[in-house]
Amino acid sequence: xxxxxxxxxxxxxxxxxxxxxxxxxxxxxxxxxxxxxxxxxxxxxxxxxxxxxxxxxxxxxxxxxxxxxxxxxxxxxxxxxxxxxxxxxxxxxxxxxxxxxxxxxxxxxxxxxxxxxxxxxxxxxxxxxxxxxxxxxxxxxxxxxxxxxxxxxxxxxxxxxxxxxxxxxxxxxxxxxxxxxxxxxxxxxxxxxxxxxxxxxxxxxxxxxxxxxxxxxxxxxxxxxxxxxxxxxxxxxxxxxxxxxxxxxxxxxxxxxxxxxxxxxxxxxxxxxxxxxxxxxxxxxxxxxx
Amino acid sequence: xxxxxxxxxxxxxxxxxxxxxxxxxxxxxxxxxxxxxxxxxxxxxxxxxxxxxxxxxxxxxxxxxxxxxxxxxxxxxxxxxxxxxxxxxxxxxxxxxxxxxxxxxxxxxxxxxxxxxxxxxxxxxxxxxxxxxxxxxxxxxxxxxxxxxxxxxxxxxxxxxxxxxxxxxxxxxxxxxxxxxxxxxxxxxxxxxxxxxxxxxxxxxxxxxxxxxxxxxxxxxxxxxxxxxxxxxxxxxxxxxxxxxxxxxxxxxxxxxxxxxxxxxxxxxxxxxxxxxxxxxxxxxxxxxxxxxxxxxxxxxxxxxxxxxxxxxxxxxxxxxxxxxxxxxxxxxxxxxxxxxxxxxxxxxxxxxxxxxxxxxxxxxxxxxxxxxxxxxxxxxxxxxxxxxxxxxxxxxxxxxxxxxxxxxxxxxxxxxxxxx
Amino acid sequence: xxxxxxxxxxxxxxxxxxxxxxxxxxxxxxxxxxxxxxxxxxxxxxxxxxxxxxxxxxxxxxxxxxxxxxxxxxxxxxxxxxxxxxxxxxxxxxxxxxxxxxxxxxxxxxxxxxxxxxxxxxxxxxxxxxxxxxxxxxxxxxxxxxxxxxxxxxxxxxxxxxxxxxxxxxxxxxxxxxxxxxxxxxxxxxxxxxxxxxxxxxxxxxxxxxxxxxxxxxxxxxxxxxxxxxxxxxxxxxxxxxxxxxxxxxxxxxxxxxxxxxxxxxxxxxxxxx
Numbered sequence: 002x003x004x005x006x007x008x009x010x011x012x013x014x015x016x017x018x019x020x021x022x023x024x025x026x027x028x029x030x031x032x033x034x035x036x037x038x039x040x041x042x043x044x045x046x047x048x049x050x051x052x053x054x055x056x057x058x059x060x061x062x063x064x065x066x067x068x069x070x071x072x073x074x075x076x077x078x079x080x081x082x083x084x085x086x087x088x089x090x091x092x093x094x095x096x097x098x099x100x101x102x103x104x105x106x107x108x109x110x111x112x113x114x115x116x117x118x119x120x121x122x123x124x125x126x127x128x129x130x131x132x133x134x135x136x137x138x139x140x141x142x143x144x145x146x147x148x149x150x151x152x153x154x155x156x157x158x159x160x161x162x163x164x165x166x167x168x169x170x171x172x173x174x175x176x177x178x179x180x181x182x183x184x185x186x187x188x189x190x191x192x193x194x195x196x197x198x199x200x201x202x203x204x205x206x207x208x209x210x211x212x213x214x215x216x217x218x219x220x221x222x223x224x225x226x227x228x229x230x231x232x233x234x235x236x237x238x239x240x241x242x243x244x245x246x247x248x249x250x251x252x253x254x255x256x257x258x259x260x261x262x263x264x265x266x267x268x269x270x271x272x273x274x275x276x277x278x279x280x281x282x283x284x285x286x287x288x289x290x291x
Numbered sequence: 292x293x294x295x296x297x298x299x300x301x302x303x304x305x306x307x308x309x310x311x312x313x314x315x316x317x318x319x320x321x322x323x324x325x326x327x328x329x330x331x332x333x334x335x336x337x338x339x340x341x342x343x344x345x346x347x348x349x350x351x352x353x354x355x356x357x358x359x360x361x362x363x364x365x366x367x368x369x370x371x372x373x374x375x376x377x378x379x380x381x382x383x384x385x386x387x388x389x390x391x392x393x394x395x396x397x398x399x400x401x402x403x404x405x406x407x408x409x410x411x412x413x414x415x416x417x418x419x420x421x422x423x424x425x426x427x428x429x430x431x432x433x434x435x436x437x438x439x440x441x442x443x444x445x446x447x448x449x450x451x452x453x454x455x456x457x458x459x460x461x462x463x464x465x466x467x468x469x470x471x472x473x474x475x476x477x478x479x480x481x482x483x484x485x486x487x488x489x490x491x492x493x494x495x496x497x498x499x500x501x502x503x504x505x506x507x508x509x510x511x512x513x514x515x516x517x518x519x520x521x522x523x524x525x526x527x528x529x530x531x532x533x534x535x536x537x538x539x540x541x542x543x544x545x546x547x548x549x550x551x552x553x554x555x556x557x558x559x560x561x562x563x564x565x566x567x568x569x570x571x572x573x574x575x576x577x578x579x580x581x582x583x584x585x586x587x588x589x590x591x592x593x594x595x596x597x598x599x600x601x602x603x604x605x606x607x608x609x610x611x612x613x614x615x616x617x618x619x620x621x622x623x624x625x626x627x628x629x630x631x632x633x634x635x636x637x638x639x640x641x642x643x644x645x646x647x648x649x650x651x652x653x654x655x656x657x658x659x660x661x662x663x664x665x666x667x668x669x670x671x672x673x674x675x676x677x678x679x680x681x682x683x684x685x686x687x688x689x690x691x692x693x694x695x696x697x698x699x700x701x702x703x704x705x706x707x708x709x710x711x712x
Numbered sequence: 713x714x715x716x717x718x719x720x721x722x723x724x725x726x727x728x729x730x731x732x733x734x735x736x737x738x739x740x741x742x743x744x745x746x747x748x749x750x751x752x753x754x755x756x757x758x759x760x761x762x763x764x765x766x767x768x769x770x771x772x773x774x775x776x777x778x779x780x781x782x783x784x785x786x787x788x789x790x791x792x793x794x795x796x797x798x799x800x801x802x803x804x805x806x807x808x809x810x811x812x813x814x815x816x817x818x819x820x821x822x823x824x825x826x827x828x829x830x831x832x833x834x835x836x837x838x839x840x841x842x843x844x845x846x847x848x849x850x851x852x853x854x855x856x857x858x859x860x861x862x863x864x865x866x867x868x869x870x871x872x873x874x875x876x877x878x879x880x881x882x883x884x885x886x887x888x889x890x891x892x893x894x895x896x897x898x899x900x901x902x903x904x905x906x907x908x909x910x911x912x913x914x915x916x917x918x919x920x921x922x923x924x925x926x927x928x929x930x931x932x933x934x935x936x937x938x939x940x941x942x943x944x945x946x947x948x949x950x951x952x953x954x955x956x957x958x959x960x961x962x963x964x965x966x967x968x969x970x971x972x973x974x975x976x977x978x979x980x981x982x983x984x985x986x
Contacts, residue, residue: 357940
């Protein structure tokens with residue numbers, strides 16, 4: 002391939018800033034953290050080389066496995082419901098006239114726009130055991146009031162629910178785009194053949210929207226495995242570490258216990274898991290499509 | 292020659308006022324929010340306007356683990372503050388990590404500070420292995436706030452208008468009476484906050500003759516811990532005290548009149564004082580020492596101290612250190628105003644002064660200082676320590692009825708004892 | 713005929729869902745305009761009977777919110793500018809120019825989408841500390857200027873521009889930089905604006921990174937300030953909600969004004985449309 006000299010110069014100028022930033026803030030930190038994970042080191046500064054000791058410590062650490070399973074549980078609570086609900090709401094939205102669509106979509110999307118701290122402040126107030134209005138609803142049903150974030154059983158589902166509340170707007174928008182791409186004539190034709198709504202969904206909508214569904218599922222999986230913000234703000238990992246997720250463990254080990262090497266190892270393991278899972282999931286979903 | 296001298300003299304003259312005007316900036320971090328925060332901000336402002344040599348730049352960070360974590364990470368990168376507030380209860384834990392820079396006796400005496408200016412127990416707590424790592428500002432404890440109107444109606448006030456609730460059976464009866472007379476709760480306690488529950492729990496434990504929290508390598512050697520836990524649980528179970536209540540909610544229960552009494556630290560005194568002053572409270576309030584439930588009086592107490600973080604990367608300069616010492620000395624001498632936040636000043640000359648002796652409600656509960664029960668002097672104890680975590684993880688669920696008290700104590704022992712060295 | 717009734721039912725159901733979904737936001741606003749005393753005593757009052765803006769006034773008078781706003785605004789705008797410029801340049805090069813290593817660069821961009829930058833926070837923290845950029849705007853901004861997604865979107869957009877336009881311009885004597893500045897860039901106003909808004913909102917809402925690396929209150933962004941700063945006291949729910957509303961308002965307003973652009977941008981970045 003012949004390269005024009007001038008073109009190369011232009012190209013270098015154009016891509017230089019990106020490459021600089023990429024190297025400095027992506028490649029370098031990754032390498033740094035990899036090397037850190039093989040050391041016994043504090044957060045800042047150097048330590049002694051201990052090879053794979055951090056990793057073997059990790060495998061035997063009950064807390065690590067708990068954090069991993071918590072992250073897994075959280076993923077189960079959020080990924081599929083968030084996707085299916087998103088599709089359901091999207092289908093409800095597009096049935097209306099455009100002006101209503103904008104209003105309804107705004108209702109679902111505004112939560113997504115808000116910063117995580119605003120979301121957690123709002124929900125902490127809503128669920129306040131003494132004065133929260135949700136508790137008043139529980140009163141109306143004659144059930145005992147619950148402190149959701151200190152309850153072993155409720156903490157995780159509640160954070161999951163709030164996460165769904167917060168992020169579903171994104172999924173709805175994607176599904177709306179996908180649904181709009183489906184030719185309405187297909188529906189009209191099936192209606193003339195007497196197909197019921199349910200049949201239409203099963204044989205037309207679901208298969209045609211599948212690429213979007215697959216994409217949403219993959220994105221959701223990646224997002225929720227990286228969860229930290231709202232968990233930290235709402236429960237801090239409690240009660241009894243029942244909501245301690247992997248990134249919170251990394252934070253605790255790195256910034257509270259000052260164990261930089263170990264924290265780096267944990268974060269790299271998470272990194273690897275996310276990478277593998279998303280590649281795997283993408284392949285599986287792609288297969289299903291064919 | 293003359294010209295040269297003139298030039299030299301005038302340049303010296305010109306530089307002098309410049310040197311006098313150079314202000315040293317001191318970065319200050321504290322965790323004082325609420326009524327404490329307002330008062331401290333006011334003190335800082337007073338300091339800054341009273342002189343121009345030193346200027347304090349203050350930041351207030353989140354109380355507890357986040358504060359101590361940020362100190363640690365900042366010191367590691369050389370971004371630590373010049374002066375910080377620190378809980379004395381945490382010193383045994385903190386000193387071995389190297390985060391605190393000790394003061395030398397000479398440094399302290401250069402601004403007129405020394406052991407003679409503080410209460411012995413307080414000064415003791417600020418020293419580890421013979422070195423002074425902090426200068427006490429105050430002693431703060433837990434007290435019982437009460438609604439004078441509601442308690443009067445239930446006949447629980449004595450002739451001096453003070454509650455007579457000593458003795459655990461008597462106290463329980465009092466709680467019941469308050470409920471019978473219309474209160475939703477006899478008392479509110481932040482039962483979702485480990486720190487608050489610890490303060491009441493530890494007070495009650497120390498009221499039992501011979502009870503120990505840590506004895507040698509053993510935690511909770513006898514069954515006193517379980518008994519205290521069970522007692523609080525029974526109050527919560529009978530709904531005499533609100534269950535699973537968040538910290539701000541517990542206060543709101545008291546201020547809205549739904550709870551007739553409220554267990555909390557002295558630092559909430561300004562909250563009620565200010566509400567009352569603005570006619571927003573709706574009832575007369577008071578504060579007394581925690582009732583003597585068992586054998587002898589005892590009240591949990593801790594102490595705020597000023598400390599200087601140590602950093603290998605960027606140790607504090609001599610100039611800043613002098614400025615910091617000036618700040619500490621000024622704060623101590625002006626701690627009468629700090630006492631309006633409900634605290635007992637650490638600086639003895641202030642405590643012995645006539646104005647302090649008159650201050651209310653401090654004067655009513657000042658007697659607690661005689662039986663102050665400080666956190667155990669151990670690496671596992673203090674604010675944001677394994678003990679605090681254990682209380683949050685085991686005692687809290689037990690008090691809220693989710694775990695048997697004996698089981699909770701067992702699990703606490705299992706977690707804490709291996710960490711004692 | 714029998715299809716009509718379900719339609720009305722469906723619309724009703726949709727409306728109920730939508731109202732329920734937005735209720736928490738409404739509730740926060742309603743709480744923030746109540747008197748503090750009413751918040752706890754009349755806590756089931758859905759529509760406030762007695763309203764006041766005093767809590768908002770208090771927030772402005774007693775907290776550093778203006779400083780925090782400036783920090784948020786400044787860092788968000790700078791991040792947006794840098795992201796757009798860097799991504800557009802890189803996307804253009806990938807789309808229109810030929811150079812050795814182009815393939816490699818493209819795969820690097822795609823691969824980095826899956827990188828959880830949150831997991832790199834330890835190394836980033838040390839790096840920023842080494843440059844003495846803790847507690848500075850530069851420290852907050854720099855790790856956030858990489859946006860592989862924006863690069864991808866720009867590249868795909870530029871790919872879709874008909875080559876005839878390019879060739880015609882070259883015949884007219886345009887040099888490479890003329891092409892970018894005078895042809896491609898103006899054409900991309902639509903998606904540039906959309907990407908800019910989405911990037912801006914994302915930057916404003918960042919929590920994890922600014923939280924880790926800012927320790928001084930005057931450097932907080934409004935997003936982390938509302939959970940890190942403790943200076944209200946006593947019973948303060950209305951005030952907390954006022955602060956939360958103030959923190960979320962700028963981005964919510966930006967969304968409402970640019971609603972169409974934002975949704976379009978999302979669809980584009982996911983490759984579903986455009």
